[in-house]
Amino acid sequence: MTTARRTGLLAYFVVGLVFGTVLTKGEIVSWFRINEMFRFAGHHMFGVFALAIPVAIVSVQWLKRSHTRTLEGEPVRLEPKTMGSGIRYAAGGALFGAGWALTGACPGPLFALVGAGAGGGVMLVAIAAALLGTWTYGVLRPRLPH
Amino acid sequence: MDSLLEIVRRPWPWWIVGPLVGLVPAALLLLGNRMFGVSSNLRHACAILAPRSAAFFDYDWRGSAWNLAFAGGILAGGFVGGVLLAGAEPVVLVPPELFSWSSLATPQGLIVLVGGGFLVGFGTAWAGGCTSGHGLTGIADLQLPSLLALVAFFVGGIVTTWWIVPLLLPGGGS
Numbered sequence: 131m132t133t134a135r136r137t138g139l140l141a142y143f144v145v146g147l148v149f150g151t152v153l154t155k156g157e158i159v160s161w162f163r164i165n166e167m168f169r170f171a172g173h174h175m176f177g178v179f180a181l182a183i184p185v186a187i188v189s190v191q192w193l194k195r196s197h198t199r200t201l202e203g204e205p206v207r208l209e210p211k212t213m214g215s216g217i218r219y220a221a222g223g224a225l226f227g228a229g230w231a232l233t234g235a236c237p238g239p240l241f242a243l244v245g246a247g248a249g250g251g252v253m254l255v256a257i258a259a260a261l262l263g264t265w266t267y268g269v270l271r272p273r274l275p276h
Numbered sequence: 277m278d279s280l281l282e283i284v285r286r287p288w289p290w291w292i293v294g295p296l297v298g299l300v301p302a303a304l305l306l307l308g309n310r311m312f313g314v315s316s317n318l319r320h321a322c323a324i325l326a327p328r329s330a331a332f333f334d335y336d337w338r339g340s341a342w343n344l345a346f347a348g349g350i351l352a353g354g355f356v357g358g359v360l361l362a363g364a365e366p367v368v369l370v371p372p373e374l375f376s377w378s379s380l381a382t383p384q385g386l387i388v389l390v391g392g393g394f395l396v397g398f399g400t401a402w403a404g405g406c407t408s409g410h411g412l413t414g415i416a417d418l419q420l421p422s423l424l425a426l427v428a429f430f431v432g433g434i435v436t437t438w439w440i441v442p443l444l445l446p447g448g449g450s
Contacts, residue, residue, distance in 0.1 A: 137308040139345040145303050146346035148296075150353020154369075155284075155361060156293030159354065161370045168430075168437035174290050179411075181294025186416035189302035194417075202308045209311065211404070211414060211421040218402050219410075219425040226399025226406060227432025231441060232392030234370060236407040237314040237400060238350055240393075245351040246358025249375035256393035261325075263397025264318040268332035274402060 137201050150242045159242045161234025168231055217275040229263075285363040301413045310342055313409025315400035317347045332401075374445060384444045403428070 157163045158178060167175035192198075193206045200206060213219075230236050233256050235243055240260065243253040267274070304310040321344075322329075323337040337344075358369070379385025400406040403425050405414060411429070414422025 137342075139342060141307055142304070142310070142342040142345040143349040143352070145300065145307070146349020147353045147356065148349075149300050149346075150350035151357040151361070152288070152293055152296045152353070153350070154354050154357025155288040156290070156297075157287055157367065157369075158293065158297070159358075159369055160367070161375070162368075164433075165437060165441065168433045177290030178294040178297065181291060182298035182412060183415055185295045185298025186301050186412045187418070189299055190305065190413075190416035191418075193302055193305055198306070200306055200309050204309055206305050207309055208305070208413070208417045210417075211419045213421050213424075216421070216424055218404060219421050220428045222399050222402025222404070223410075223425040223428025224399070224432035224435075225395050226403055227429040227434075228436040228440075229392045229395030229397075229399055229432075230407075230429065231433040231436035232388045232444075233396060235396070237318065237396065238406075238408055240396070241314070241347050241350040242354030242357070243369065245354025245356075246369060247355075248358070248369045249372070250377060252375055252377050252380070252389065253370075255380065256389045256396070259390045259393025260318055260397030261321055263394040263399070264315075264401040265322045265326065265329065265333075265397075266394075267398045267401035268319070268322060268330040271330065271332050 149238070150245060153239055153242045154246055159235060159239035159246065159248075164230065164234040214276050221275075229260075285361050287363070287367060298412070300408075301416050304346075308342070311409065312413045313343075313405050314347060314350070315396075315406040315409060316340065317343050318397050319401060320344060371445060387444060399432070 153159050156178065157174065163175055166172040194208070198206050233240070235256070237260070240253060240257050244251065244257065301312040304312045319333065320337045320340050323333040323335060327333050373379065374385055374388045380389060403410065405422070405425060407429065410422040410425040415426065
């Protein structure tokens, strides 16, 4: 194990704070923006993805290939994902997409919408339902294809 | 001339937001080899609340305290972006006819908030990630499973938006 100092929780809170602010001011948390995206009726979300994905690819690949070390002194490393049958990605992904279209929010925006006070705080119900969904998956997991 | 604060209080354009969002996976790697993925927090919350209920939740969530701190930051960021930096003309983020406490007494409100929330939690857990974990982190790491997941997100979202949402919100909300 490294002897370098562990990055404190406050640093992750601050990155989350910036991310949450960007999601909200950028209207990525907006039900209307998500609805517009899935109807191909506007370019806002596609513009966000079209810039976010290349920036993410270039920055992450550069960190990996330049042998940059983390602030904790370890080499930058990501766990590879296993494809398996692919069913979990296709079926689980499609079910999540349906939930994204209904609530207008993926998990990050769910938290941001609570902070923004959307719907008078009723997004807490959506988070509670999401917890129930994840818990149900955990119970059914041994019987689901992956 | 508009003051800087007035400019910041307006909705932010996609060409500012996109690059900022794209830098989050690299920022978390740089801080401590952390994989950006918000939906994992739903699993961690279950591991805190009901660790013995399934093998999936029987692990030490304290190793992921960083991600819970990150989610707390997102919530605080929603307050900063949605309340502190709200513009003169507040942006409506959700259709009020579906997203209110009283809408929970209607089938439409229940389907959207409880049904939609359930599908977000179930689907992301099965798929092993959401828009952040697959759509950004996995794609940035050039992982084929994440590309499959991202395509599936859009298939599920497009089908639901075209054939189910119109039944729940006849005006289309727009």
